[in-house]
Each structure stands twice: as C-alpha cells, then as structure tokens.
Amino acid sequence: MNQPLTPEAISEAFTTAFGHAPDGLWSAPGRVNLIGEHTDYNEGFVLPFAIDRAACVAVRLRGDNTARLLSSYGDAGMETVDLSTLSHDTMDGWTAYPLGVVWVLRQMGVGIGGFDLFLHSTVPSGAGLSSSAAIECAVASAFNELAGAGLSANELVLVGQRAENEVVGAPTGILDQSASLLSTEGHAVFLDCRTQESRLVPLDLAANGLLILVVDTKVTHAHATGGYAARRASCELGAEVLGVKALRDVTAAELPEAAGLLDPETYRRVRHIVTEDQRVLDTVAVLDDAGPRAIGALLTASHASMRDDFEISCEELDLAVDTALAHGALGARMTGGGFGGSAIALIPAAEEPAVRAAVVGAFAAAGFTAPDIFAVSPAQGALRVL
Incomplete structure (x- = not known):
C-alpha cells in the first residue's frame, strides 16, 4: 500500500x-x-x-x-x-x-x-x-x-x-x-x-469515544472470479424460484415457506440477504435513536450470517472478529465481498492498544500472515x- x-x-x-x-x-x-x-x-x-x-x-x-x-x-x-x-x-x-x-x-x-x-x-x-x-x-x-x-x-x-x-x-x-x-x-x-x-x-465515532479498527487479513480476493459470482447466481436463483423481482422483496415472515421451495444451500443464501436487509434498517434506526455505541450486536450478528449462511468468511476473518470481541470490541464483522479482505471492529478508543495486540498475537499463534491493522473514520x- x-x-x-x-x-x-x-x-x-x-x-x-x-x-x-x-x-x-x-x-x-x-x-x-x-x-x-x-x-x-x-x-x-x-x-x-x-x-x-x-x-x-x-x-x-x-x-x-x-x-x-x-x-x-x-x-x-x-x-x-x-x-x-x-x-x-x-x-x-x-x-x-x-x-x-x-x-x-x-x-x-x-x-x-x-x-x-x-x-x-x-x-x-x-x-x-x-x-x-x-x-x-x-x-x-x-x-x-x-x-x-x-x-x-x-x-x-x-x-x-x-x-x-x-x-x-x-x-x-x-x-x-x-x-x-x-x-x-x-x-x-x-x-x-x-x-x-x-x-x-450521523456516525460521529470520535464524539462517542469510539473508533473502527480495520484488520486487513492479507488474504486477497478478486470479485471478478470465484465465489462472489456464485453467490450472486444463488441469489438470482432464489428470487426466480420464489417469484420475486429481487430478494429485497422477501420478508422474514416468508422464510419458513421459502425453506420448503429451495434447496438447502440456496435457502441459506436467501436467508442471509433477507436478514441482512433487516439488520441494515435496524442499524439505521439505532444510530438515529441511540447512537453508535448501541449497534455492536447488529454488526456481530451480520458476521455470523455471512459466516454460516452466506459462507463468505475465512479462518483469518473469523479469528479477527472473535479476538476483537473477546478483548473489548462492542461489535465486529467481516466487511466487503468476502473470501478474505478485512474485518472491522467497533471499539472504545481506549481499548485500541489491547485489541491490536490481541489480534496480532492471535494471528501469530495461528501461523497466519501478520495482519495490517489501522483505524478509519467516516470521511x-x-x-x-x-
């Protein structure tokens, strides 16, 4: 870089x-x-x-x-x-x-x-x-x-x-x-x-004593190949079978019925999209009402969905998320298209040294390439x- x-x-x-x-x-x-x-x-x-x-x-x-x-x-x-x-x-x-x-x-x-x-x-x-x-x-x-x-x-x-x-x-x-x-x-x-x-x-992290730490796992990915295109194809198949223009039109209440119409893999892909859309709406509502300190659980739930339902995480991303959460992060998730790339952790600014050190140590203990860790702010x- x-x-x-x-x-x-x-x-x-x-x-x-x-x-x-x-x-x-x-x-x-x-x-x-x-x-x-x-x-x-x-x-x-x-x-x-x-x-x-x-x-x-x-x-x-x-x-x-x-x-x-x-x-x-x-x-x-x-x-x-x-x-x-x-x-x-x-x-x-x-x-x-x-x-x-x-x-x-x-x-x-x-x-x-x-x-x-x-x-x-x-x-x-x-x-x-x-x-x-x-x-x-x-x-x-x-x-x-x-x-x-x-x-x-x-x-x-x-x-x-x-x-x-x-x-x-x-x-x-x-x-x-x-x-x-x-x-x-x-x-x-x-x-x-x-x-x-x-x-x-509004996402004024500094005023709330927070920062977002990016953990670049150094596992590179390319959107033009592989899993990204396969996930998109699964979503399009799910929408076609369910008779909707796009998965945005499927509600959480309709998921049980969708489970009977889709093969298990496609259903998991659909469930991620439907629940992730709702998490976005919930996050916006929480930011408007209570501010960024209250969104951590939504970020962590998003990661679990990407890991288990959409299956776009990897060992390095999971380790970054789990380690950050264990050392003071309010919430953490992988970000981006998946199959590598970065995780983000929402942390109190005072916890930054501890989270950094814990993630670096965890990667070293696992034999992974050392991550690049840096804070970002909305620009x-x-x-x-x-």
Whole structure:
C-alpha cells in the first residue's frame, strides 16, 4: 500500500513523468461497509461510509487520441493506449479501472480524447475496502469535469458500476461507488439500492469515544472470479424460484415457506440477504435513536450470517472478529465481498492498544500472515483536490 502524498507531491510526480503539469487532481475514497453485505445487487439496503484512504488521479488532456497511464503502485511501467482501438480486449490489469470508466463515458457520448493520467492510491488492494471503486470514482469525477459532461453524482455511480460490471467483469452493485461519491465526513450513507435514494446518517465515532479498527487479513480476493459470482447466481436463483423481482422483496415472515421451495444451500443464501436487509434498517434506526455505541450486536450478528449462511468468511476473518470481541470490541464483522479482505471492529478508543495486540498475537499463534491493522473514520467523498 502506498504512503499518503500531498496533492502537490502527486502533481510533481505527474510533471516529472509526463513533462508537463496536470490540468487538475481528483480524489475519491475507499469505503468500509458498516453493514449490508451482498444486499446491493439484490436491490436491498446498505450502510457504507467513505474512509480516510483514497485514490487520487492527476490528469491532463492531450490533443491526440493517445492515453498514457502510470501508477505509483508496484513496478508497473507506463501504459500507452490508442483510444481508437479501445475495447474489452485492450483493457486489462490496473488500467482496466480508469480505461473502463473512459470507455463507458465514451459509450454515453461524452467527448473524451487523449490524456495523460497518474494514479496514486492509499487504499489497500484486495482488502475489501473498494480500492477499485475509488479509482473509478476519481477518474469519473475528473473526466466529468474536464469533458464538461455535467453528470450528477448518482449518474457517476452508475458509470463506475458499469465499468466494474462490463469491463472488469465483477458483478457488483452500486454500494462501493455510492459510498465513494456521496459520503460526507462524520456520516454513513444509507442507500436504497433499488431506487438509488440515499440519506446521510450521523456516525460521529470520535464524539462517542469510539473508533473502527480495520484488520486487513492479507488474504486477497478478486470479485471478478470465484465465489462472489456464485453467490450472486444463488441469489438470482432464489428470487426466480420464489417469484420475486429481487430478494429485497422477501420478508422474514416468508422464510419458513421459502425453506420448503429451495434447496438447502440456496435457502441459506436467501436467508442471509433477507436478514441482512433487516439488520441494515435496524442499524439505521439505532444510530438515529441511540447512537453508535448501541449497534455492536447488529454488526456481530451480520458476521455470523455471512459466516454460516452466506459462507463468505475465512479462518483469518473469523479469528479477527472473535479476538476483537473477546478483548473489548462492542461489535465486529467481516466487511466487503468476502473470501478474505478485512474485518472491522467497533471499539472504545481506549481499548485500541489491547485489541491490536490481541489480534496480532492471535494471528501469530495461528501461523497466519501478520495482519495490517489501522483505524478509519467516516470521511469526505470524491472531490477535486488541486
């Protein structure tokens, strides 16, 4: 993961690489999903918040049809692409994220010619904190302004989702891009994924003596392959058998009847989605009424559902959650698509050293790779920074 750089340092790196200054810098954050996992593509409810780790792109328009792209992450060199040949076959690796957004915008009729782009991101890749959506939203924000497209934040959400679905090949919903584009500091975004309606919910952790600790297990995952797509297919099968548009339309009272119509595995997948939607609604109600100290049990129940019904956890995530709970966390759960990535723990700020030490010790005793542990706070969404 990259260390933070000032906007001025990123601009200087761009100038060194490309020989001229950028037209501007745009930043978009990663996110933690407080609760509501895999409910987004089931047209349900989610409650993410942007974190204080972000992708930043410096961009300058060119007078030709060539795109030059460079990332500060890893050893990848500069990529040069002829935009007249831009297609699914010419977009791969990390450049699929920015080029996917450009491709979608061009498909929509937005006039984007050649450009130089430099990416610097502090969102860890593969950690379940939506590093890909951060890139997509930063790039979408940049070209929305530079090309004068005039798209709203909600429209940019769909641009990022379409790039993720059609170019990257990950069948994700709108959760990640919505968090990155719509968040404000000190709030979570309560999002209805069917209507795309949202409202900000106060999540002032510091004022309540709390923090959210992220435990990046270092078990990487990729949404474009494997279990994520299989879980989505199970949900679609469940909706089809139950005769509903999406699992959002199934209520908890209907679960006993659903059990008689579905095979056991599909039923477990459906039960997670139905109960998780209700946990999101309950969490929003509790935050509005009693504040963040009272939501811990809901977070922990969400993890149990993902572990047992949706089966997207892993040994490292379970160990992180169980250890945090045993050492003072008010609630804990895995966050993100699953099969690795990160867990989050809601803890009193005074307990942070004890929880950190306990998790590190537990991972070492189990022979797991040492986790990366850091605190996050609800941050501002995408914006121009220079």
